[in-house]
Amino acid sequence: MAKKKIMGVMVLCCLCLLVAGCWDRRELQDRNFVLGVAIDMADAGVQPGLDPEQELKVKETETFVQPNGRKRYRLSLQLLKFATGGAGKDESSTYVISNTGESFFEMVRDMLGQSSRSLWFEHLQVIIISDAVLKQTGLADIVDFFKRDSEMRSRIKVYVTPGTARSLLEYEPPSKEAGGMYLADLIRLHSRNNHIAGSRTDLGYTVGYLDSKSNILLPRIEIADKVVKLGGSAVFKKDKFVGYVDGYAIAGLKFMYxxxxxxxxxxxxxxxxxxxxxxxxxxxxxxxxxxxxxxxxxxxxxxxxxxxxxxxxxxxxxxxxxxxxxxxxxxxxxxxxxxxxxxxxxxxxxxxxxxxxxxxxxxxxxxxxxxxxxxxxxxxxxxxxxxxxxxxxxxxxxxxxxxx
Incomplete structure (x- = not known):
C-alpha cells in the first residue's frame, strides 16, 4: 500500500512538471500590440505634407504584388511602443504602419515586412472605418476578417468617420496615453451623453446585428486639427451605409427607447x-x-x-x-x-x-x-x-x- 502511495506521488510530481509554465510563452517585448485599426480607400493620403512623388514612393514601398483582386483598401495599424530608457517624456507611445490591398488578412500578414515582431490583436481597442469605404461596399465585408480571427474580442469599439481614418490613429492625446485606448474610452460614458449612440455598438453586437439582418447605428467620430469629437451616428440599413444623423436625433432616440x-x-x-x-x-x-x-x-x-x-x-x-x-x-x-x-x-x-x-x-x-x-x-x-x-x-x- 505504501509503495502505491509513493508511486502515486511520483506520478503527480511528473505531471506537475509537464503542466508547469507556459509552453508557448513569449516575452512582451517580442510582440507588437495592435491598439487601433483604420480602414480607408487605397487612394487616401499617406501622410500630410508629402509631395505627390514622395507619396507615390511610400505607397509603392509599403504594399505588395497582388495577383488577384485590386488595391482597394488602405489598412492602418496603430502599434504600441514599449518605453525605453532613452525615450523622451513627450515622445508618442504609438506609431502607425499601413498597407494596401483587398484582403485584410493578406494585408496584415504582409505588414510583417514592416514589423520586427509578430502582430498581436488581442489588445485591439478600436476599429475606425472611413465612410468613403462604406459608400463603396457593405459593412459585412469590412468586418468579416475581424469576426473570424480568434484574437479579436467582442468589446472592440467600432467607429465611422467622414474623414480619413488613419489621421485618427496618428492623433496624440493631450493626456499622453496610447491613442487607441484613448479613442476607445471616449465612448465609455455614452449613457451620460445623450448625443452619442454608444449602446450595443461594439464589434460583438455589430456582428450580431449583421447576422440577424437588423439595422445598425455606429458612433460617428471626427478630427479637425487637434480636436477629436465623438457625436451623432452613422446609420446602416442592414449592412448598407445610408448616412449620418446628428446628436439631437440620437438624444430623441434614446428618450424614445x-x-x-x-x-x-x-x-x-x-x-x-x-x-x-x-x-x-x-x-x-x-x-x-x-x-x-x-x-x-x-x-x-x-x-x-x-x-x-x-x-x-x-x-x-x-x-x-x-x-x-x-x-x-x-x-x-x-x-x-x-x-x-x-x-x-x-x-x-x-x-x-x-x-x-x-x-x-x-x-x-x-x-x-x-x-x-x-x-x-x-x-x-x-x-x-x-x-x-x-x-x-x-x-x-x-x-x-x-x-x-
Whole structure:
C-alpha cells in the first residue's frame, strides 16, 4: 500500500512538471500590440505634407504584388511602443504602419515586412472605418476578417468617420496615453451623453446585428486639427451605409427607447425666453407599444422621467423654486422639449432616412402582435415610414439642488 502511495506521488510530481509554465510563452517585448485599426480607400493620403512623388514612393514601398483582386483598401495599424530608457517624456507611445490591398488578412500578414515582431490583436481597442469605404461596399465585408480571427474580442469599439481614418490613429492625446485606448474610452460614458449612440455598438453586437439582418447605428467620430469629437451616428440599413444623423436625433432616440441613464435636458425658461434651464434625469419609465386596429398600425411611447432641477438661468428674484405651481410649469416645459426631441428623431429616422433604427419598432411589433407581423414582415421597409407615433411625456422634478 505504501509503495502505491509513493508511486502515486511520483506520478503527480511528473505531471506537475509537464503542466508547469507556459509552453508557448513569449516575452512582451517580442510582440507588437495592435491598439487601433483604420480602414480607408487605397487612394487616401499617406501622410500630410508629402509631395505627390514622395507619396507615390511610400505607397509603392509599403504594399505588395497582388495577383488577384485590386488595391482597394488602405489598412492602418496603430502599434504600441514599449518605453525605453532613452525615450523622451513627450515622445508618442504609438506609431502607425499601413498597407494596401483587398484582403485584410493578406494585408496584415504582409505588414510583417514592416514589423520586427509578430502582430498581436488581442489588445485591439478600436476599429475606425472611413465612410468613403462604406459608400463603396457593405459593412459585412469590412468586418468579416475581424469576426473570424480568434484574437479579436467582442468589446472592440467600432467607429465611422467622414474623414480619413488613419489621421485618427496618428492623433496624440493631450493626456499622453496610447491613442487607441484613448479613442476607445471616449465612448465609455455614452449613457451620460445623450448625443452619442454608444449602446450595443461594439464589434460583438455589430456582428450580431449583421447576422440577424437588423439595422445598425455606429458612433460617428471626427478630427479637425487637434480636436477629436465623438457625436451623432452613422446609420446602416442592414449592412448598407445610408448616412449620418446628428446628436439631437440620437438624444430623441434614446428618450424614445429609454436607453439613457443620466441625461441633461435644456430648454428656455417659461417666463424668460433666451434664458436656459436644465433638468438632470435620474430615473425614467419608458414604454414603446405597438397597436393594431384593423388594417391600421400605430405606436405609442409613454415616457415618465424623474430627476432634479440642475440649472436655472431665469430671474430667480421673481420665480420661487419652492413654489409647487412654478415647479409644475418647469416640468411641463421640460416635458414639451423632450416630446419635440422624440418627434424630431422619429421624423429623421422614419421620414428622411426611412430606417427603423436597430429594428426596434419591428421587434416590438413582432413580440406584441406576432400574427400581424407574420403578414407584413416582407413589406415592413415600405410600411414603416407610414406608421404614426404618438408621444406622451411626463416630467417630475424631485429636488431643486442645494440652493433654492
Amino acid at each position: 429609454g436607453t439613457e441613464e443620466s441625461a441633461i435636458v435644456a430648454t428656455d425658461c417659461p417666463d424668460h425666453p433666451g434664458h436656459q434651464m436644465a433638468f438632470e434625469l435620474f430615473r425614467d419609465d419608458t414604454k414603446l407599444t405597438p397597436h393594431v386596429e384593423g388594417d391600421t398600425i400605430y405606436f405609442t411611447v409613454d415616457i415618465n422621467m424623474y430627476g432634479n432641477l440642475g440649472e436655472l438661468q431665469c430671474d430667480t428674484r421673481q420665480d420661487d423654486t419652492l413654489d409647487p405651481q412654478y415647479i409644475r410649469r418647469l416640468e411641463v416645459a421640460f416635458a414639451e422639449e423632450i416630446k419635440q426631441n422624440v418627434l424630431y428623431a422619429d421624423r429623421v429616422f422614419r421620414k428622411e432616412m426611412q430606417v427603423d433604427s436597430i429594428s426596434r419598432f419591428a421587434g416590438k411589433l413582432k413580440a406584441y402582435e406576432p400574427k400581424t407581423w407574420a403578414k407584413i414582415q416582407d413589406q415592413w421597409d415600405e410600411i414603416y415610414p407610414t406608421v404614426p407615433l404618438i408621444v406622451s411625456v411626463n416630467v417630475t422634478i424631485q429636488k431643486v439642488g442645494s440652493h433654492k
